[in-house]
Amino acid sequence: xxxxxxxxxxxxxxxxxxxxxxxxxxxxxxxxxxxxxxxxxxxxxxxxxxxxxxxxxxxxxxxxxxxxxxxxxxxxxxxxxxxxxxxxxxxxxxxxxxxxxxxxxxxxxxxxxxxxxxxxxxxxxxxxxxxxxxxxxxxxxxxxxxxxxxxxxxxxxxxxxxxxxxxxxxxxxxxxxxxxxxxxxxxxxxxxxxxxxxxxxxxxxxxxxxxxxxxxxxxxxxxxxxxxxxxxxxxxxxxxxxxxxxxxxxxxxxxxxxxxxxxxxxxxxxxxxxxxxxxxxxxxxxxxxxxxxxxxxxxxxxxxxxxxxxxxxxxxxxxxxxxxxxxxxxxxxxxxxxxxxxxxxxxxxxxxxxxxxxxxxxxxxxxxxxxxxxxxxxxxxxxxxxxxxxxxxxxxxxxxxxxxxxxxxxxxxxxxxxxxxxxxxxxxxxxxxxxxxxxxxxxxxxxxxxxxxxxxxxxx
Amino acid sequence: xxxxxxxxxxxxxxxxxxxxxxxxxxxxxxxxxxxxxxxxxxxxxxxxxxxxxxxxxxxxxxxxxxxxxxxxxxxxxxxxxxxxxxxxxxxxxxxxxxxxxxxxxxxxxxxxxxxxxxxxxxxxxxxxxxxxxxxxxxxxxxxxxxxxxxxxxxxxxxxxxxxxxxxxxxxxxxxxxxxxxxxxxxxxxxxxxxxxxxxxxxxxxxxxxxxxxxxxxxxxxxxxxxxxxxxxxxxxxxxxxxxxxxxxxxxxxxxxxxxxxxxxxxxxxxxxxxxxxxxxxxxxxxxxxxxxxxxxxxxxxxxxxxxxxxxxxxxxxxxxxxxxxxxxxxxxxxxxxxxxxxxxxxxxxxxxxxxxxxxxxxxxxxxxxxxxxxxxxxxxxxxxxxxxxxxxxxxxxxxxxxxxxxxxxxxxxxxxxxxxxxxxxxxxxxxxxxxxxxxxxxxxxxxxxxxxxxxxxxxx
Numbered sequence: 001x002x003x004x005x006x007x008x009x010x011x012x013x014x015x016x017x018x019x020x021x022x023x024x025x026x027x028x029x030x031x032x033x034x035x036x037x038x039x040x041x042x043x044x045x046x047x048x049x050x051x052x053x054x055x056x057x058x059x060x061x062x063x064x065x066x067x068x069x070x071x072x073x074x075x076x077x078x079x080x081x082x083x084x085x086x087x088x089x090x091x092x093x094x095x096x097x098x099x100x101x102x103x104x105x106x107x108x109x110x111x112x113x114x115x116x117x118x119x120x121x122x123x124x125x126x127x128x129x130x131x132x133x134x135x136x137x138x139x140x141x142x143x144x145x146x147x148x149x150x151x152x153x154x155x156x157x158x159x160x161x162x163x164x165x166x167x168x169x170x171x172x173x174x175x176x177x178x179x180x181x182x183x184x185x186x187x188x189x190x191x192x193x194x195x196x197x198x199x200x201x202x203x204x205x206x207x208x209x210x211x212x213x214x215x216x217x218x219x220x221x222x223x224x225x226x227x228x229x230x231x232x233x234x235x236x237x238x239x240x241x242x243x244x245x246x247x248x249x250x251x252x253x254x255x256x257x258x259x260x261x262x263x264x265x266x267x268x269x270x271x272x273x274x275x276x277x278x279x280x281x282x283x284x285x286x287x288x289x290x291x292x293x294x295x296x297x298x299x300x301x302x303x304x305x306x307x308x309x310x311x312x313x314x315x316x317x318x319x320x321x322x323x324x325x326x327x328x329x330x331x332x333x334x335x336x337x338x339x340x341x342x343x344x345x346x347x348x349x350x351x352x353x354x355x356x357x358x359x360x361x362x363x364x365x366x367x368x369x370x371x372x373x374x375x376x377x378x379x380x381x382x383x384x385x386x387x388x389x390x391x392x393x394x395x396x397x398x399x400x401x402x403x404x405x406x407x408x409x410x411x412x413x414x415x416x417x418x419x420x421x422x423x424x425x426x427x428x429x430x431x432x433x434x435x436x437x438x439x440x441x442x443x444x445x446x447x448x449x450x451x452x453x454x455x456x457x458x459x460x
Numbered sequence: 461x462x463x464x465x466x467x468x469x470x471x472x473x474x475x476x477x478x479x480x481x482x483x484x485x486x487x488x489x490x491x492x493x494x495x496x497x498x499x500x501x502x503x504x505x506x507x508x509x510x511x512x513x514x515x516x517x518x519x520x521x522x523x524x525x526x527x528x529x530x531x532x533x534x535x536x537x538x539x540x541x542x543x544x545x546x547x548x549x550x551x552x553x554x555x556x557x558x559x560x561x562x563x564x565x566x567x568x569x570x571x572x573x574x575x576x577x578x579x580x581x582x583x584x585x586x587x588x589x590x591x592x593x594x595x596x597x598x599x600x601x602x603x604x605x606x607x608x609x610x611x612x613x614x615x616x617x618x619x620x621x622x623x624x625x626x627x628x629x630x631x632x633x634x635x636x637x638x639x640x641x642x643x644x645x646x647x648x649x650x651x652x653x654x655x656x657x658x659x660x661x662x663x664x665x666x667x668x669x670x671x672x673x674x675x676x677x678x679x680x681x682x683x684x685x686x687x688x689x690x691x692x693x694x695x696x697x698x699x700x701x702x703x704x705x706x707x708x709x710x711x712x713x714x715x716x717x718x719x720x721x722x723x724x725x726x727x728x729x730x731x732x733x734x735x736x737x738x739x740x741x742x743x744x745x746x747x748x749x750x751x752x753x754x755x756x757x758x759x760x761x762x763x764x765x766x767x768x769x770x771x772x773x774x775x776x777x778x779x780x781x782x783x784x785x786x787x788x789x790x791x792x793x794x795x796x797x798x799x800x801x802x803x804x805x806x807x808x809x810x811x812x813x814x815x816x817x818x819x820x821x822x823x824x825x826x827x828x829x830x831x832x833x834x835x836x837x838x839x840x841x842x843x844x845x846x847x848x849x850x851x852x853x854x855x856x857x858x859x860x861x862x863x864x865x866x867x868x869x870x871x872x873x874x875x876x877x878x879x880x881x882x883x884x885x886x887x888x889x890x891x892x893x894x895x896x897x898x899x900x901x902x903x904x905x906x907x908x909x910x911x912x913x914x915x916x917x918x919x920x
Contacts, residue, residue, distance in 0.1 A: 049679040054672070057533045059517040073517045149692035151645075185611075185658050186665065188648035190684075192692035198645050198683035205646065212514070219509040223658035224650075232609035232652035
């Protein structure tokens with residue numbers, strides 16, 4: 001089966017009038033959430049260091065560094081904004097594949113939309129098609145591909161960026177086949193980088209590399225016609241299993257973006273059930289840290305595999321520690337960016353409680369579930385089974401939740417009225433005359449009184 | 461074992477005075493050969509299309525597009541020059557791994573040497589260290605990694621570029637560890653792209669991505685400390701076997717660049733024994749195509765796997781056809797770029813002879829060997845066993861051969877006196893005050909009277 005060609009044909013041929021309204025709305029939710037992530041992290045040292053290293057290589061200032069205002073060429077802007085949007089691990093999640101879909105796609109096409117005229121409806125359509133491409137490719141190789149050690153957001157994301165950018169560039173079917181092939185041969189990103197600055201670069205690389213694939217293909221730069229399915233193509237080289245039907249079946253009838261979810265907490269999604277349950281118990285019983293003797297978590301295996309750090313040393317490492325996350329949930333009743341600062345990870349009270357948290361795999365438990373047994377010092381035992389963590393498909397964040405999250409994220413970067421205006425533009429992205437307007441609207445109109453400090457608190 | 465750290469420590473700590481003279485000389489040979497390849501292909505449509513797509517994204521004109529003179533930012537120049545140097549498949553080969561070592565490394569650091577002051581001795585040293593890093597990493601995963609479908613020139617090359625650029629940037633040991641990690645997470649490039657324009661982009665991507673890794677690390681941008689050897693690092697994710705000792709044993713005592721070879725023919729190295737033997741028989745017996753009834757080749761399995769195209773349709777595909785290569789060797793007594801033009805691949809005389817060539821795996825035969833049985837129409841049978849093809853380690857090209865190859869490559873781009881001057885600069889690269897001078901010396905001082913046509917002959 002010609003998988004790459006079938007996908008290319010769909011991407012270039014789909015009529016945007018056939019996009020259901022619910023899909024458009026979910027795309028706007030995804031876009032708003034992505035924008036909040038990118039703006040919220042724009043002063044983080046990961047972004048600062050990337051800009052310090054790379055800005056001097058920038059071409060003409062086609063596009064905006066979100067939340068900051070420096071202008072970079074569109075490829076470099078895509079890279080930096082893609083990185084910014086993933087720094088806090090607070091972006092969206094396609095739960096079937098653990099892909100964070102918006103980063104690679106939105107970062108690529110928003111930068112492109114500042115370089116060339118792109119109407120909002122075309123932008124939203126390309127965004128949905130890009131997410132569709134990357135998530136279907138992810139579905140076709142998940143979980144074996146991920147289990148091999150690939151960061152699927154990066155490896156599948158490059159296809160999404162190529163598809164979306166290629167659609168905006170008006171590629172022919174053959175050019176789109178080539179673009180997907182050039183994406184395939186750049187597909188990279190190792191899970192080994194989790195917990196380091198290199199991880200958030202992955203969606204940035206995917207965005208830039210996917211855009212580059214589309215730009216080359218637009219000039220009839222050739223690649224394989226079977227970049228995805230050939231014996232030495234993406235699927236067989238980067239995965240031990242491949243289900244091509246996941247890419248080609250019911251194209252245009254189902255939409256992967258409808259399965260997108262948003263994180264209420266600024267850490268790995270597999271920790272969310274534990275945080276959710278601990279915040280519930282804390283609030284219901286008015287718990288203080290000193291009340292808690294021990295906490296035993298029954299979790300899905302991935303929670304230990306991905307977030308099993310017993311003794312994190314930095315805020316970034318704290319995001320990969322279900323022990324730290326559980327401790328701050330009890331102490332602060334929250335798990336936002338503030339709970340993942342370096343100082344808090346080293347705080348004696350947090351460390352003391354963290355060391356009283358244990359976690360073990362509980363057979364049969366799902367990824368968005370947890371069983372919590374909290375032993376109190378007064379002799380009581382509290383139990384909580386979380387059926388669906390907040391933010392999961394079974395208990396999605398509402399539009400109001402998402403906007404509140406957005407406002408919390410951009411606080412300290414944008415003054416409140418501007419944050420509201422930016423949120424409105426994101427909700428309206430599909431109706432704008434000029435999609436690139438949103439990027440420029442993310443630049444602070446004036447200095448904010450209490451700028452958010454660099455999270456890790458190191459030299460700037 | 462801390463493989464990544466051991467390699468990083470070696471790269472940042474090695475004293476260039478300990479580089480044997482023979483190693484320096486081999487490095488100059490490699491550099492000259494690489495330069496000839498890059499200049500020779502600089503007007504090829506692959507380069508034209510890449511520039512058409514990407515030049516408008518270029519930052520300040522730090523560095524030269526070799527043989528042409530456009531100036532691009534150093535990262536983009538590294539990408540374009542790396543691609544140019546591989547377009548004709550005429551670059552160097554580390555036979556143990558089939559890595560083409562110079563492309564990723566030289567393309568990165570020559571562009572860097574135009575952006576910052578780099579003395580020739582430091583340049584040559586960094587070049588040798590970069591080649592050492594990529595080839596040792598290649599040795600550690602070859603052949604399993606290659607057999608999986610990875611284009612090892614790209615996947616290992618990114619480490620070489622990071623190592624060499626990082627050495628010139630003066631990275632600390634820890635920064636070099638990070639640079640190798642950022643390289644690891646960008647490692648990509650599929651053999652599926654062979655025979656398309658995407659293939660020569662691979663060393664270009666490796667050069668640019670490796671340089672970017674070093675630039676980020678210089679700003680303390682973190683990555684894994686075990687990017688190569690961790691369970692989810694490069695070696696285990698991209699290969700089914702890993703021999704870490706190949707990276708760490710006898711560092712500074714042996715030099716992989718000493719094992720580098722150069723192609724006398726403009727096609728896949730596994731075809732060279734057949735070409736060499738057929739040219740010998742042709743010249744010894746004064747053969748004309750019409751004299752030949754049939755040619756039967758006994759070859760190494762890779763010759764069929766890599767160059768088994770029975771009916772190539774383009775010059776590029778012709779490079780991957782041992783049948784075409786054998787035919788032109790008999791007809792023209794040569795296998796240079798001229799023998800891989802689109803027109804020649806479609807020439808009836810070439811097709812007629814090509815169809816009389818057969819090839820089969822001969823057990824026990826090595827990659828640089830072939831057994832040729834040529835049946836003539838007059839009833840005679842000619843046999844030739846090629847023990848070592850010209851250009852192999854057993855029968856290396858001399859310095860004079862290399863310079864003749866260089867002059868043939870740059871003919872049509874540079875006038876003869878300038879070609880000579882550029883060759884001298886390449887031989888002297890280790891003694892120049894300013895290594896970047898070589899790049900500028902590759903730009904035609906005046907229009908050449910008979911510019912080489914675009915090989916594929918398509919629209920420009």
